[in-house]
Amino acid sequence: MSILNDLRKSVIDGDMVLTQELMQKALLESLPPEQILKEGLINGMAEVGRMFECGEYFVPEMLIAARAMKSGLTLLRPHLIKANIQALGKVVIGTVQGDLHDLGKNLVGMMLEGAGFEVVDLGVDISPQKYVEAVKEHRPDFVACSALLTTTMPRMKDVVLLLGEAGLRDQVKVMIGGAPVTEKYAADIGADLYTPDAASAASRAQELVNKQR
Numbered sequence: 001m002s003i004l005n006d007l008r009k010s011v012i013d014g015d016m017v018l019t020q021e022l023m024q025k026a027l028l029e030s031l032p033p034e035q036i037l038k039e040g041l042i043n044g045m046a047e048v049g050r051m052f053e054c055g056e057y058f059v060p061e062m063l064i065a066a067r068a069m070k071s072g073l074t075l076l077r078p079h080l081i082k083a084n085i086q087a088l089g090k091v092v093i094g095t096v097q098g099d100l101h102d103l104g105k106n107l108v109g110m111m112l113e114g115a116g117f118e119v120v121d122l123g124v125d126i127s128p129q130k131y132v133e134a135v136k137e138h139r140p141d142f143v144a145c146s147a148l149l150t151t152t153m154p155r156m157k158d159v160v161l162l163l164g165e166a167g168l169r170d171q172v173k174v175m176i177g178g179a180p181v182t183e184k185y186a187a188d189i190g191a192d193l194y195t196p197d198a199a200s201a202a203s204r205a206q207e208l209v210n211k212q213r
Contacts, residue, residue, distance in 0.1 A: 003029065004039040007072070011044030011114075012051075014064030016071045023072040033079040037116065041069050041076070045114030049199035059107070062198065066110035073113060087118035089141035089209045091175075092134045094122035096155035101148040104178060107198040108144060115202040117142075128158040132166050140172060142193075142205060147178040156181075157189040173208065177201060 003026050010018040026036050048065040051057040057065075091112050095105045102124050109119045120138050122130060131143055143163070145156045156176050163169045175193040176186050186194035193208070195201035 004031070004036065007036070007040035008044040008047070011041060011065055011069045011072065012047050014061065014068045016068040019068040019072040020075060023075045027075070027079060033076060033083045034085045036076055037073075037080060037085070041072055041114060042116050045069050045111065045202070048114075049111065049203060052197070052199040062111075063103075063107055066107060066114060066198075069114045070110055088116035088206065090118045090120065090138060091142040091144055091205065092120045092122060092131065092138055092140040093144040093146070094126035094131065094134075095124040095146045095148075096152050096159070097125055097127045098155060099147050099149050099152040100124045101146070101178075104148065104198070105144075105146040108146065108177065108195075108201045111198040111202040112144075112205060115206050117202075117205065128155060128162040131159045132162050132168065135163065135168050135172055136166075141209065142173045142175050144175045144177075144201070147176075147181060150180045153178075153180060153185065156185075156191065160190045175201065175205065 003022060007019065007022040007026060010022055048057060048062055052062050093105060093109050095102055109121050113119050120134065120140065122134055135143060145159055147153050147156060160174055163172065173192040175195060176191045177195045181194065183194040193204055195204050
């Protein structure tokens, strides 16, 4: 449908005002909420991710697009709930203890939302115990840990260990990322996924969920 194509393009272009206008128009025309989500928002963010991976978009463009998507999703969410549309999965996300950086974490969260996940954002400076408590409360599919400092990276290992001690490790996948983090480090601490950027975080999580279905 033309309106959903336009909505998809407004997300790619990062036009928040137009995204909201088109979302309201789509809802007024009584288009199915799930169709609006998939063809308008998710497809738009998938293209943004592709453009980032190809070097056509950079972090500022991706962030602007993600904010446009989120503004549309805010309007759509009540209709998704009313229609009992289930999220692709649930992710608990935070920046680890001792680290106050949140730009990367926020962008990953928005990209995951754009891919169809429900995201529970714990914020920054999150202790391993708080991650464990969040897993007990929210029962997510993924725990996503971000760190921008080499000095805070060990807290990621503590999260993995504490989840194991709590008997929760086999119930949740641990995803880690951040500037100093590497795939080798993820393997060394027993994490399930390493993602170098927000676009790959969303696509890798989608792939894993789809494989398990």
